[in-house]
Amino acid sequence: MGIAERKIRQKEEFRASILEAAWLQVLADGWQSLSIRKIADAIEYSIPVIYNHFENKEAILLEFTKEGFQKLADTLQAVKDQHTEPAVQLEAIAYAYWDFAFEHKEYYQLMFGLGIPACDRVNQIAEMKNMTGIMISTIKETILVSANKDADHFLKYHTYLSVLHGLVSIQMIRKDGPPTEENRRVLQDAVSGFIKSILV
Amino acid sequence: MGIAERKIRQKEEFRASILEAAWLQVLADGWQSLSIRKIADAIEYSIPVIYNHFENKEAILLEFTKEGFQKLADTLQAVKDQHTEPAVQLEAIAYAYWDFAFEHKEYYQLMFGLGIPACDRVNQIAEMKNMTGIMISTIKETILVSANKDADHFLKYHTYLSVLHGLVSIQMIRKDGPPTEENRRVLQDAVSGFIKSILV
DNA sequence: TACTTTTGTTAACACTGTTAACTAAAATGT
DNA sequence: ACATTTTAGTTAACAGTGTTAACAAAAGTA
Numbered sequence: 168m169g170i171a172e173r174k175i176r177q178k179e180e181f182r183a184s185i186l187e188a189a190w191l192q193v194l195a196d197g198w199q200s201l202s203i204r205k206i207a208d209a210i211e212y213s214i215p216v217i218y219n220h221f222e223n224k225e226a227i228l229l230e231f232t233k234e235g236f237q238k239l240a241d242t243l244q245a246v247k248d249q250h251t252e253p254a255v256q257l258e259a260i261a262y263a264y265w266d267f268a269f270e271h272k273e274y275y276q277l278m279f280g281l282g283i284p285a286c287d288r289v290n291q292i293a294e295m296k297n298m299t300g301i302m303i304s305t306i307k308e309t310i311l312v313s314a315n316k317d318a319d320h321f322l323k324y325h326t327y328l329s330v331l332h333g334l335v336s337i338q339m340i341r342k343d344g345p346p347t348e349e350n351r352r353v354l355q356d357a358v359s360g361f362i363k364s365i366l367v
Numbered sequence: 368m369g370i371a372e373r374k375i376r377q378k379e380e381f382r383a384s385i386l387e388a389a390w391l392q393v394l395a396d397g398w399q400s401l402s403i404r405k406i407a408d409a410i411e412y413s414i415p416v417i418y419n420h421f422e423n424k425e426a427i428l429l430e431f432t433k434e435g436f437q438k439l440a441d442t443l444q445a446v447k448d449q450h451t452e453p454a455v456q457l458e459a460i461a462y463a464y465w466d467f468a469f470e471h472k473e474y475y476q477l478m479f480g481l482g483i484p485a486c487d488r489v490n491q492i493a494e495m496k497n498m499t500g501i502m503i504s505t506i507k508e509t510i511l512v513s514a515n516k517d518a519d520h521f522l523k524y525h526t527y528l529s530v531l532h533g534l535v536s537i538q539m540i541r542k543d544g545p546p547t548e549e550n551r552r553v554l555q556d557a558v559s560g561f562i563k564s565i566l567v
Numbered sequence: 568t569a570c571t572t573t574t575g576t577t578a579a580c581a582c583t584g585t586t587a588a589c590t591a592a593a594a595t596g597t
Numbered sequence: 598a599c600a601t602t603t604t605a606g607t608t609a610a611c612a613g614t615g616t617t618a619a620c621a622a623a624a625g626t627a
Contacts, residue, residue, distance in 0.1 A: 215585085219606090236497065261554070335475065338469075403615060
């Protein structure tokens with residue numbers, strides 16, 4: 168009964184070729200512009216065959232999301248294993264996480280559902296400067312009353328905004344409803360830690 | 368020559384009605400499913416009239432993005448004005464930012480290009496647990512060698528991941544190319560601050 | 568009233584995801 | 598080896614999407 172095995176193997180190969188073609192598309196033009204038709208075109212088959220292997224387009228993207236998380240987990244584990252002291256591991260993991268995100272940008276954006284408003288678009292929203300202006304000035308003023316008055320206010324502002332945005336978006340990804348009391352404690356923890364790090 | 372003025376006024380009203388119809392759509396089904404046709408349908412005009420007032424769909428979304436940033440700026444300014452001490456202002460702004468994000472979820476998602484992988488989708492990615500597992504265990508171990516051993520490891524993990532994700536996504540929004548040395552300093556600043564907050 | 572400009576419409580183009588209906592090939596049972 | 602069933606792959610369509618060219622109707626101007 169080698170026929171059945173060959174069929175399974177062929178099906179597996181077919182599935183892999185779909186994923187490969189899809190990934191080339193993602194690398195070329197980003198996952199936003201991935202289309203079933205382009206995949207079908209690349210593998211030189213008609214469109215509906217793809218639906219024999221994946222329920223829908225979402226399932227293909229989900230596959231990459233899984234792949235991405237697995238790759239990231241492997242990377243972090245490897246980095247962790249290079250150190251013994253927990254605090255050092257924590258630091259190394261953080262840097263590895265950062266590096267992974269930019270080395271595998273497409274994976275990362277897919278994993279966390281980042282639409283990414285084009286950089287020129289963002290920079291041309293004058294209204295954004297109204298917000299950042301308030302934050303930066305407050306950071307500056309805080310540094311002025313702090314212990315180390317020569318802290319880099321732009322660096323601190325960037326950290327501040329990043330922390331806030333990270334908290335919000337992770338929270339939004341995690342649950343659909345309104346944030347709980349526990350979520351707010353995470354916010355308090357992060358914010359108080361950040362402010363303390365300025366005031367020293 | 369009141370005619371020209373009336374025309375301008377009518378044009379402005381028309382524009383506003385487009386935005387209103389669009390916003391109702393966004394509120395109802397999220398900005399992902401906003402369509403020109405639905406807007407045209409809502410205002411009971413044909414499709415191309417919309418293109419007399421907005422260059423394309425992107426321009427409509429950009430309008431809301433601007434609105435969102437302005438609303439947020441106003442909110443933050445108002446909150447800031449309620450306090451005098453900079454550190455307190457910084458804290459209040461952070462909470463106001465958080466509240467704004469969830470009170471105006473649609474604005475926030477638009478402003479920062481959040482695609483938001485559906486919460487059930489995310490929770491069913493087993494591979495994600497491989498990653499979070501590594502982080503959580505390392506956090507636990509770090510707490511064990513820290514000064515206050517009764518810290519909430521889940522809270523700290525949540526903070527840790529949020530900080531990292533925030534740093535990455537703000538960086539990705541800001542620039543298209545690879546991160547610079549300065550970006551890495553922001554990362555270092557945030558990470559070292561976080562680890563210090565665990566070790567006390 | 569005749570002419571010009573503005574306003575809005577219809578119809579189409581070029582895409583997208585998805586699926587029903589059908590054909591050709593391969594595997595199976597007799 | 599032949600008939601039958603199962604599988605693989607096709608074409609063609611449906612229901613959407615953003616966008617635009619060509620045209621008709623209304624409004625303003627001379």
